[in-house]
Amino acid sequence: MASITLNNLVKKYGDGFPAVNDISIDIADGEFIILVGPSGCGKSTLLRMIVGLEDITDGELLIDGERVNDKAPRDRNLAMVFQNYALYPHLTVYENIAFPLRLAKGKHSEEQVNKLVTEAAATLELTDHLQRKPANLSGGQRQRVAMGRAIVRQADAFLFDEPLSNLDAKLRGQMRSEISQMQRRLGVTSVYVTHDQTEAMTLGDRVAVLKMGELQQIASPRELYEQPRNLFVAGFIGSPSMNFIPATIENGKLQTVLGDLDVPAEKLAKVEGKKVVLVGVRPEFFEDAKLVEESKLPHGSIFTATLTHTEWLGNEQYGYINFNPDPEMRELLNNLAREMDADELRPQIVVTLDAASRIRGGREAEIWLDTRKLHLFDPESGENLT
Ligand code: ATP
Numbered sequence: 001m002a003s004i005t006l007n008n009l010v011k012k013y014g015d016g017f018p019a020v021n022d023i024s025i026d027i028a029d030g031e032f033i034i035l036v037g038p039s040g041c042g043k044s045t046l047l048r049m050i051v052g053l054e055d056i057t058d059g060e061l062l063i064d065g066e067r068v069n070d071k072a073p074r075d076r077n078l079a080m081v082f083q084n085y086a087l088y089p090h091l092t093v094y095e096n097i098a099f100p101l102r103l104a105k106g107k108h109s110e111e112q113v114n115k116l117v118t119e120a121a122a123t124l125e126l127t128d129h130l131q132r133k134p135a136n137l138s139g140g141q142r143q144r145v146a147m148g149r150a151i152v153r154q155a156d157a158f159l160f161d162e163p164l165s166n167l168d169a170k171l172r173g174q175m176r177s178e179i180s181q182m183q184r185r186l187g188v189t190s191v192y193v194t195h196d197q198t199e200a201m202t203l204g205d206r207v208a209v210l211k212m213g214e215l216q217q218i219a220s221p222r223e224l225y226e227q228p229r230n231l232f233v234a235g236f237i238g239s240p241s242m243n244f245i246p247a248t249i250e251n252g253k254l255q256t257v258l259g260d261l262d263v264p265a266e267k268l269a270k271v272e273g274k275k276v277v278l279v280g281v282r283p284e285f286f287e288d289a290k291l292v293e294e295s296k297l298p299h300g301s302i303f304t305a306t307l308t309h310t311e312w313l314g315n316e317q318y319g320y321i322n323f324n325p326d327p328e329m330r331e332l333l334n335n336l337a338r339e340m341d342a343d344e345l346r347p348q349i350v351v352t353l354d355a356a357s358r359i360r361g362g363r364e365a366e367i368w369l370d371t372r373k374l375h376l377f378d379p380e381s382g383e384n385l386t
Contacts, residue, residue, distance in 0.1 A: 001157070003065070005060075005065075010056070028189075033208060034200045049061065051078050051159050063076060097152055157190060207224055228375070246332050249271065257323040257324070259304075281374050288367065299371070307351075307361045
């Protein structure tokens with residue numbers, strides 16, 4: 001196992017545009033890091049640079065403190081686990097796992113091969129399946145065979161390139177927990193690329209969010225969710241997404257399309273001097289005012305709104321509120337959409353209501369908003385000011 005250090009890594013392809021732009025990350029020995037971001041943000045390129053399949057244009061890559069920029073992939077001792085597992089259909093599980101050992105011709109005696117494969121199979125609970133062919137295995141077992149290969153090589157780190165993206169939702173969920181358990185059991189340094197934020201939030205010790213080749217934030221899943229550094233991260237992490245509502249500040253009050261919000265003084269102090277901000281608030285911090293405990297009410301604001309419709313999900317409901325921004329606010333939302341790499345941002349607020357709420361679309365209702373949970377963003381820089 002090993003630590004991996006990325007120092008100001010840059011990758012430029014032929015057109016000169018940096019696909020990876022000055023990225024620095026310290027990955028500790030045994031750590032599980034997720035690289036996440038929209039299509040084209042550079043996450044696969046970064047992974048391929050680590051494993052040695054792409055040249056490094058600038059910066060330094062260190063494995064256990066040693067510079068490996070110019071080392072061939074086979075000399076880096078890293079194991080890549082691919083999307084389709086790359087198993088050989090005509091070989092048994094045993095031979096599939098043994099494959100990398102046989103590739104290193106003459107390096108391992110038959111006895112050693114047997115020992116390594118048997119041990120890996122035991123760790124992966126594949127002992128009873130060693131004589132089967134991949135076609136006769138479940139998706140989860142196939143994934144484990146692919147990991148078995150990485151284990152017998154005694155690789156310093158595992159690199160995963162969207163290994164689950166071809167699977168249906170149910171299998172993906174099962175596989176996700178298999179990978180997570182396996183990684184923790186083996187304690188092997190792992191870097192995992194995905195564009196799926198559920199995978200990002202559930203698998204990693206830390207998650208690195210990328211946008212257009214640049215690192216936006218690297219933090220634990222909880223910190224990303226609760227303290228996103230900027231609009232992009234705030235909008236990317238969480239489902240349904242965080243709501244963004246334009247607001248003006250006048251006489252110490254936050255004025256929005258929902259009405260004036262009573263924002264804690266310490267939050268307002270952080271945006272002193274600003275005239276316009278974007279309020280960011282996650283759907284779950286709204287609630288049917290009728291269902292909020294008396295003691296909680298003073299910590300938020302109540303506003304009246306007409307929901308267009310609600311969606312009942314059994315354990316909770318989503319409600320939708322459309323708002324009508326004035327031209328200036330609309331411009332702000334357009335800028336925001338660009339910042340977030342989205343086509344447009346609908347002037348709509350999504351609220352999560354308790355399953356017991358009687359609020360329905362088409363009628364006015366009182367909604368409570370926990371104003372302690374608001375984020376205030378600078379509409380120009382996108383930075384989270386709170
Ligand atoms: P996806 O999720 O779609 O795989 P990604 O985040 O993994 O996307 P990369 O594949 O790393 O993104 O690509 C990053 C940028 O580099 C993109 O703009 C892409 O078009 C460009 N790019 C990738 N590979 C090459 C290449 N071989 N030659 C030129 N440009 C490339």
